[in-house]
Amino acid sequence: MSVPQHPSTTTRTDRRALLRASGLAGLAVVGTVAATGTAQAASQEDTAYVDTVAALRTSKGVRDGAVVIVAGYHEAGDGGGMAVRWDAASKAAHNGGTVIAPAKTTTRGRWHQLHTGVVDFRTFGHFDAETPADAALDAMVGDPDVHRVEAHTDLLFTKRHLWHRSRIELDFHGHRMLTKGIEANTHDNPFGAVLAFRGTPTDTTHTHKLGAAMPDLSDLFEVGDSGEFEVGQWWAVEVDALSGKYEKEIQRLVQVTDVVDGTRIRVNYQIGWDLAAGRTLTWTRVEPVDGAHVRNLVFEGAGDDELTGSHPVSYEYAVDCDVSGIEATGTFWPVVMRRWCTFFRTEQCSLANPKSVTYGGAGYLTQQIYCLYGHVEDCHTSNARHLNDFTASAYCYVTNCHGDGDDQGPFVTHGQFEHDLVYTGNSGLMTFANSGAAWGGAAKRITVRRHACSWFVARVKVTDLTLEDVTVIGKPSLDGSGMLWVNADGIQIRGCTASGPLIVSQASSRSKRPNVIADSSFSFASGAEITKADVTAPLTLRGVTLTGIGSAVFNGTGPLTLDGCTLTGAADAAPASYAHRELTFQGGELSDTGVKLTGAKDQRLRADGLRLGGGTKDDALLTRAGGADRTVTWELTGVTSEAAGAKTAHLLVTEGGNRYRATGCTFTGGRLDLRAAAFAGSGSHLLHTGCVEDGVERAALPDEGARVAHTAGTVRY
Numbered sequence: 016m017s018v019p020q021h022p023s024t025t026t027r028t029d030r031r032a033l034l035r036a037s038g039l040a041g042l043a044v045v046g047t048v049a050a051t052g053t054a055q056a057a058s059q060e061d062t063a064y065v066d067t068v069a070a071l072r073t074s075k076g077v078r079d080g081a082v083v084i085v086a087g088y089h090e091a092g093d094g095g096g097m098a099v100r101w102d103a104a105s106k107a108a109h110n111g112g113t114v115i116a117p118a119k120t121t122t123r124g125r126w127h128q129l130h131t132g133v134v135d136f137r138t139f140g141h142f143d144a145e146t147p148a149d150a151a152l153d154a155m156v157g158d159p160d161v162h163r164v165e166a167h168t169d170l171l172f173t174k175r176h177l178w179h180r181s182r183i184e185l186d187f188h189g190h191r192m193l194t195k196g197i198e199a200n201t202h203d204n205p206f207g208a209v210l211a212f213r214g215t216p217t218d219t220t221h222t223h224k225l226g227a228a229m230p231d232l233s234d235l236f237e238v239g240d241s242g243e244f245e246v247g248q249w250w251a252v253e254v255d256a257l258s259g260k261y262e263k264e265i266q267r268l269v270q271v272t273d274v275v276d277g278t279r280i281r282v283n284y285q286i287g288w289d290l291a292a293g294r295t296l297t298w299t300r301v302e303p304v305d306g307a308h309v310r311n312l313v314f315e316g317a318g319d320d321e322l323t324g325s326h327p328v329s330y331e332y333a334v335d336c337d338v339s340g341i342e343a344t345g346t347f348w349p350v351v352m353r354r355w356c357t358f359f360r361t362e363q364c365s366l367a368n369p370k371s372v373t374y375g376g377a378g379y380l381t382q383q384i385y386c387l388y389g390h391v392e393d394c395h396t397s398n399a400r401h402l403n404d405f406t407a408s409a410y411c412y413v414t415n416c417h418g419d420g421d422d423q424g425p426f427v428t429h430g431q432f433e434h435d436l437v438y439t440g441n442s443g444l445m446t447f448a449n450s451g452a453a454w455g456g457a458a459k460r461i462t463v464r465r466h467a468c469s470w471f472v473a474r475v476k477v478t479d480l481t482l483e484d485v486t487v488i489g490k491p492s493l494d495g496s497g498m499l500w501v502n503a504d505g506i507q508i509r510g511c512t513a514s515g516p517l518i519v520s521q522a523s524s525r526s527k528r529p530n531v532i533a534d535s536s537f538s539f540a541s542g543a544e545i546t547k548a549d550v551t552a553p554l555t556l557r558g559v560t561l562t563g564i565g566s567a568v569f570n571g572t573g574p575l576t577l578d579g580c581t582l583t584g585a586a587d588a589a590p591a592s593y594a595h596r597e598l599t600f601q602g603g604e605l606s607d608t609g610v611k612l613t614g615a616k617d618q619r620l621r622a623d624g625l626r627l628g629g630g631t632k633d634d635a636l637l638t639r640a641g642g643a644d645r646t647v648t649w650e651l652t653g654v655t656s657e658a659a660g661a662k663t664a665h666l667l668v669t670e671g672g673n674r675y676r677a678t679g680c681t682f683t684g685g686r687l688d689l690r691a692a693a694f695a696g697s698g699s700h701l702l703h704t705g706c707v708e709d710g711v712e713r714a715a716l717p718d719e720g721a722r723v724a725h726t727a728g729t730v731r732y
Contacts, residue, residue: 175200400424469489618647639671655680
């Protein structure tokens with residue numbers, strides 16, 4: 016045999032040094048070697064070795080079961096060293112790494128790499144990004160005895176790999192993956208990644224129409240015949256569309272946790288939407304990929320479009336598959352693409368300067384479709400489209416992620432019935448449920464904490480949105496930035512600020528909790544619309560500061576309460592106008608602004624302990640407009656009003672029906688202008704009592720009578 020043998024003078028120290036140089040230190044090797052032409056057993060002190068794989072392949076007369084240390088792949092000590100064992104009966108295909116055939120290939124007889132499940136690209140002869148490493152990658156991932164693949168150099172890949180196996184980890188140890196010359200992708204295929212894992216949907220399906228309504232947060236599913244289900248199985252379940260093709264509340268990969276009885280099962284998911292009786296659920300049994308992870312990769316994309324572009328990772332029908340430490344540039348489709356995935360983490364990943372931010376679905380760091388129980392953490396994007404996109408996903412977290420060059424919106428949901436999402440400690444433009452009515456345009460129970468951005472919009476059917484310590488600061492480069500726009504359907508905002516307008520509209524009415532904006536501050540340009548005309552639900556602002564509301568309009572019609580709020584306008588601007596049918600001020604202060612009631616129907620103004628001061632362009636602090644064919648009820652208690660000058664009216668009421676009561680109020684300077692015509696109707700009345708008028712001109716008040724009293728009990732000086 017031509018495999019050389021250590022002379023008897025070789026020391027144990029020398030052999031250990033060789034093992035260290037070969038990267039095989041600590042591996043116990045026992046083998047048989049032969050002297051020239053004759054097989055014989057190795058002594059305890061001597062181990063057969065060769066310098067290179069080429070030398071190994073020319074070895075002759077090897078005894079079955081012989082073990083040899085290869086000191087390096089191309090040369091001794093180059094990092095490609097390994098231990099191999101001769102299997103005289105093996106017919107395995109030569110792959111140059113885990114299976115090595117003699118140079119003159121024979122039908123039988125192969126060297127098999129000895130490993131503990133961890134294999135290195137260097138043992139396949141790959142030390143740089145000059146030669147494609149695709150065949151080596153497929154050989155390692157395709158070997159069920161391999162559970163971890165390691166790269167210790169930059170590598171080149173020109174194929175798009177698709178695997179269906181589980182329990183594998185690919186760790187590139189921070190080295191580059193190049194994809195120059197990669198094969199073409201297929202049309203509109205974000206799953207054509209270099210590293211793609213896909214579970215297998217089986218031919219087993221089950222369809223059942225609900226005989227009873229299924230309430231929100233139910234994990235108990237009516238299936239008709241539960242005999243087709245077993246605990247531990249994974250199923251892809253989806254409900255029929257409300258309308259069209261995409262408007263589905265449930266599309267999830269779930270596991271059966273209990274067969275409750277003959278007609279019902281329990282799964283590891285609590286639904287987020289009420290389902291009416293008669294809705295149809297379709298179940299498809301899936302054999303998911305489980306525990307396939309990708310780590311520590313510097314990815315350099317190639318190509319410029321959906322066919323030539325490249326991206327590193329995708330998962331479909333996958334469970335417990337994590338990605339960490341990917342640093343990507345120049346990708347086309349999302350760096351990490353997921354669909355039908357449950358239980359996953361994407362962390363410490365980044366994307367800079369993708370090839371496109373305008374092509375649909377391109378330029379993302381990560382997108383999750385039909386996903387559950389995910390956590391995206393410590394990620395970053397620069398000049399990308401989206402850092403994170405949830406589509407028809409639920410019970411996920413995004414933590415400490417940041418996007419700069421963020422005009423396209425780092426944080427989005429598609430609006431395909433996402434629910435129970437939490438964002439904490441992130442920065443970057445944020446929009447929810449923004450893709451259109453075809454997908455439902457709905458989301459619910461989303462919480463955002465300690466977020467900073469230039470634009471926040473959740474204006475469509477986003478229910479039970481909670482914002483805490485959100486800061487929105489506009490920037491000159493983005494028109495419309497600075498705004499915070501929300502849907503009045505269970506909205507709760509606490510401790511937030513926006514340099515641009517607060518806008519409240521209403522596109523849905525599912526929530527049972529109140530709409531409350533508290534302890535927050537917002538700024539406006541003159542004439543801003545603060546509540547849209549479609550707001551019919553009650554809305555409360557508590558401890559809120561609104562700055563720059565000169566000529567602002569509150570066009571909603573539902574009850575509006577301002578509790579302890581500070582509103583500041585401008586003396587040369589009109590007072591803010593309100594169309595809400597009930598407007599309540601509980602304490603608070605209005606400075607250089609007032610209240611102009613402009614509703615199309617009857618309105619009621621309640622002001623208790625409110626302070627008003629300054630002036631407005633209309634020379635009125637409390638007034639009405641919009642026609643005489645409606646009745647306004649004025650209920651003023653403990654109001655303090657200081658006019659900016661003699662022309663400023665504390666109250667200017669000239670038309671329509673009015674039911675006026677002011678008690679315990681103090682008016683300083685200015686005038687009271689309550690015209691007789693405004694109290695002439697049979698339903699009108701005026702009671703002005705227990706008040707103090709300090710230097711106030713009574714420009715107009717109706718004569719006292721059965722329905723008018725304004726002298727007794729009032730102090731005037």
